[in-house]
Amino acid sequence: MLAVATVRPTARIVEAGTLARAATLAAETDDLLLMLLDLKMPGATGYSGVALLHAERPAVPILVVSSADPARALPEVRRFGAVGFLGKDADLAAIERAVAAALDGEAVAADEGGPHDAISDAAARVASLTPTQLKVLLGVLDGRYNKEIAHDLGISEATVRAHMTAVLRKLDVTNRTQAALAARALGLGTTD
Secondary structure (H helix, E strand, C coil): CHHHHHHCCCCCCCCCCCHHHHHHHHHHCCCCCCEEECCCCCCCCCCHHHHHHHHHCCCCCEEEEECCCHHHHHHHHHHCCCCEEEECCCCHHHHHHHHHHHHCCCCCCCCCCCCCCHHHHHHHHHHCCCHHHHHHHHHHHCCCCHHHHHHHHCCCHHHHHHHHHHHHHHHCCCCHHHHHHHHHHCCCCCCC
16 A cells, blocks of 8 residues: 555555455446455455456556466466556565556566467456456356356346356357366466
8 A cells, every 4th residue: 555655645545355345346436547456365266356357447457466476477367457466575666666557557567478379368258258247157166056146146047147148158168167167277266
């Protein structure tokens, strides 16, 4: 928070203790300029936090600040829509530079993702899911039935089925199992 206050002294800082609260704030906060995200915040699994927040607000930069391995995490968070990654052990000056760069719409670190490949294509398809489609997919990853997902999201089972059909189409798969396998292969259902 100190780095943000230094870079943008007039910034209003909003904090969330869980991924669900962060997603709600992302959807409800009109003047959101930047999201700082820890991959291991409560409610997040793998890179699901990045994907969900990017789906909620695709135009708002996401800077991941985490203790995960930067060499492995940077290309993954980029695939799901983040502008960059910063280790929690970074000094204050580095965090300030990263925040300033993210606010200016710049990438925070060199892209280590390598050439465009099938994994990048699949991650881009996941990044194209709407917030509700992603929540339905995350429910599937948790092994939940449509009825349970509908209850969790406060929507009808028919709406869950419609979202699942869209997810299958966007991921270019034919069933829930393939969708779950694709999402897990991309790191959505794993913990690091």
